[in-house]
Amino acid sequence: MKLLILDRDGVINQDSDAYIKTLDEWIPIPSSIAAIARLSQAGWTVAVATNQSGIARGYYDLATLESMHARLRQLVAEQGGEVGLIVHCPHGPDDGCDCRKPKPGMLRQIAAHYATELAGIWFVGDTSGDLQAALAVDCQPVLVKTGKGERTLAKPLPPGTLVFADLAAVADQLLS
Numbered sequence: 348m349k350l351l352i353l354d355r356d357g358v359i360n361q362d363s364d365a366y367i368k369t370l371d372e373w374i375p376i377p378s379s380i381a382a383i384a385r386l387s388q389a390g391w392t393v394a395v396a397t398n399q400s401g402i403a404r405g406y407y408d409l410a411t412l413e414s415m416h417a418r419l420r421q422l423v424a425e426q427g428g429e430v431g432l433i434v435h436c437p438h439g440p441d442d443g444c445d446c447r448k449p450k451p452g453m454l455r456q457i458a459a460h461y462a463t464e465l466a467g468i469w470f471v472g473d474t475s476g477d478l479q480a481a482l483a484v485d486c487q488p489v490l491v492k493t494g495k496g497e498r499t500l501a502k503p504l505p506p507g508t509l510v511f512a513d514l515a516a517v518a519d520q521l522l523s
């Protein structure tokens with residue numbers, strides 16, 4: 348199958364160092380919404396793996412998170428596309444879970460859901476944690492410069508990391 352996995356904050360929507368706590372604070376990147384729709388229409392399954400420690404910290408609840416994801420699905424559907432499985436890690440950094448990136452638990456969840464292999468699958472993110480999670484399961488690490496991407500670019504990247512301006516450019520490459 349043609350599976351693409353995305354980080355959420357900083358890739359699909361604008362990131363915030365103050366967390367994204369309400370539906371109003373969830374601000375999509377229009378070209379990213381369009382990119383997901385284009386990929387979907389071309390037969391790609393686009394899944395999402397997102398750290399949401401704001402839940403553990405009590406900044407927002409699961410219902411609020413789900414409202415953001417419903418909005419995401421709606422926006423992509425309006426452009427004739429579909430969002431695949433969205434998995435989130437609700438834990439904090441000290442909870443010792445195996446899903447919070449840089450751990451690859453969410454990528455494994457997605458692979459299990461679709462009964463597919465992870466090797467070579469592109470995982471697109473904007474932080475070192477995303478790239479490390481990709482490497483841990485032999486995915487292709489892909490960095491976009493949106494969100495925290497420019498900051499991440501200033502640090503050493505895992506060997507073989509692909510770098511694109513944004514998700515639209517990733518889609519252009521995959522669809523070319």
Ligand SMILES: [Mg+2]
Nearest residue numbers: 354356357473
């Ligand atoms: Mg991010």
Ligand SMILES: [Zn+2]
Nearest residue numbers: 436444446447
């Ligand atoms: Zn977790």
